[in-house]
Amino acid sequence: MRFISMNTIFKRIPAKVTAALIVITLFLSCNHEKEITFCENIAPIIFKNCTSCHRPGSDAPFDLVSYQDIKRRAKLIKEVTANRFMPPFPADPSYSHFTDEKVLTEADIKMIASWVENHCPFGDSAKLPKPPAFPIGSQLGTPDLVLKMIEPHRIKGDNKDQFFLMKIPYNIPNDTFIRAIEFVPGTAKTVHHVNGQLISYEDAKKRSVFTGKYTINTDSFTHKQGFELMDIPNDDGTYPLLTPSVTNYLPGTIATVYPEGIGGYSMAKKGAILLSEIHYGPSPINREDISSCNIFFAAKKPLRPTLEMQLGTLGISKIIPPLVIPPNVIKTFHTSTFITRDISVLTVNPHMHLLGKKFIAFALTPSRDTIPLIRINNWDFRWQYFYTFRKMIKIPAGSLIYAEGTYDNTANNPLNPFHPPQTVAEKEGSMRVTDEMFQFIITYLPYQIGDETISLESPNIFH
Ligand code: HEC
The missing domain is CATH 2.60.120 (Jelly Rolls)
Structure with a gap:
């Protein structure tokens, strides 16, 4: 077999044709990797996932509304999206889904990173969407x-x-x-x-x-x-x-x-x-x-009217073992209750304080199916949402609702309020952050046929 080097090929092709080929190749590769711009690609991600907090009159430390706002923090934005520090949403989206889930896709994160590495091109202002509006006073409408x-x-x-x-x-x-x-x-x-x-x-x-x-x-x-x-x-x-x-x-x-x-x-x-x-x-x-x-x-x-069930601290079910966390240990507790009728779950709220690390809750049905409710792999004391399911979750009568929480009372927990660590416990409903709590709150209704198909997705707005 004879090998022909690229050089030889080019030598055999007339120079004009070579130039034309190079132009075509460049054109194709440009078209293939379309430039990521603020107007077309980045603004929609930021407006959807960041601006509800990063805007004037909210508690985030700076605004993310204008191109200048976002460009100025570009490197930090790349970092906090890559490590999923932002947007803050502790529930694991591979376990269960909620309305208003603030989770970036891998594609969004990559897009932000490439845009920042490419020095934040602005793009075509005709393609820039309007920043979302946040009415002052009420987000729902005119109150009575x-x-x-x-x-x-x-x-x-x-x-x-x-x-x-x-x-x-x-x-x-x-x-x-x-x-x-x-x-x-x-x-x-x-x-x-x-x-x-x-x-x-x-x-x-x-x-x-x-x-x-x-x-x-x-x-x-x-x-x-x-x-x-x-x-x-x-x-x-x-x-x-x-x-x-x-x-x-x-x-x-x-x-x-x-x-x-x-x-x-x-x-x-x-x-x-x-x-x-x-x-x-x-x-x-x-x-x-x-x-x-x-x-x-x-x-x-x-x-x-909705009903509420509270497991754990001040609730209907015992914490096992009792919530006492000795110094220098990582310890897991659970609590559970049987339900006696079919229910439709709308919203769940896990609650722990500063030593919390992980949380999981699910239902085990009489036929031994597991119904996932919520999993938090990295507990974040600052972001304790009331998580509303996209559609109500039916839990049949006779199911066990089970919640488990893990606490880190070692010096490695940066939020540990005590140096050196001390015994931390639940104290008769003490609300002090330096005491602990383990609660799982469920908002539910007695089940009615068809509940699982009702969307809880968009809030009704009062006008
Ligand atoms: C639910 C409200 C909320 C959302 C949504 C949100 N942030 Fe934040 N952000 C905050 C708050 C509050 C802080 C201050 C730090 C803290 O409290 O954890 C912060 C801090 C930051 C910081 C500074 C981090 C540091 O180390 O100083 C950056 C950068 C940031 N956010 C970017 C973003 C980006 C980008 C998005 C969207 C992808 C986003 N945030 C979505 C509330 C939010």
Whole structure:
């Protein structure tokens, strides 16, 4: 066999033809690897996955809206997307799926990296999509009633996380029904997360809802002490009706509103919104916050009000073994409960504090199928979402709901509040971040045929 070198081939081809071939090859390769530009490729990724938090008036440290904003942080953006630090979404998308899942695809991550390596070309402005709009005041529409904190809350500029129990009492003319409550941070740059409950008083049982303290530092008191100092009980010392998880807030989230006919609450004419936890992130300067709650009324009594099941700390099921984590160990705990009727699960919320590392929850059916609920491989204390399934998950009667949490109380855990590590435990519902909790909260309905086909995907907007 004879080998012909490339040189020989080129020598045999006339120079003009060679030049033409090179041009064609260049043209083909350009066309093949189309340049990645901000306008066409990067802006859509950033607007969809980053801008809900990185915008004026939200708690992220800088905006990611304009080309300049994004170009200025390009290297860091490449890094935090490659290691999946951003967007923050701890649930493992290979286990279960939720609405508003903030997860970049491998293709998105590669695209960002190539764009940054190629010095961030801008591209054709005609192809640039409009940045998403975030209405001020409400993301849902025009509220029927706005309840504001009675007095401004002063946040110390000591660069520390701060946690409070707060109440926003109210009187309205009549008992009514509501469809949704939307928490609106007053000082979005510091409010980091909120879980809210609704307290409803029977008229005759409470003279005034405006007595007691409005704010309690959760580092200093247990739930029970806090409730007493806030004068939450009725005048005779009994407890009023408390509807849990009526509103939740984390930066970048939209208040949960289930489809028409699902969810909703009764609202008594005397009551309070109890922010059973409001977490302010570290602030370098003193600030004042007046946050509020937008209330959206419902025309009629909720058809299918949601129910809540709480496993673990303060809940219906025991933690095994008891939640005590000795120093210098990594330890796993579980909790479980049997359900006695078919249910449809809408939303789940795993909860642990600073030592949390991993979390998994699933249901085991009587026919030994596993229904995955949620898995978190790298627990992130700062991002404790209420995760809503895209469609309701049916769990049949007789199933076991099982949750397991792993805690790292070694010096290797950068969030360990104690140096050297100390025994950390659950203490009678202590809310202190340096104590631990292990909770799994499930929002559900008694199952009805067809529930698994109802989409929970897009919130209904009130206009
Ligand atoms: C849910 C809100 C939220 C979303 C969505 C979000 N971020 Fe962030 N981002 C934050 C917050 C808050 C911080 C401050 C650090 C922290 O609290 O973890 C931050 C920090 C950062 C930082 C600084 C990291 C450092 O080491 O200083 C970069 C860069 C960043 N985000 C880029 C992005 C990009 C790119 C996206 C989209 C792909 C994104 N973020 C999506 C809230 C968000």
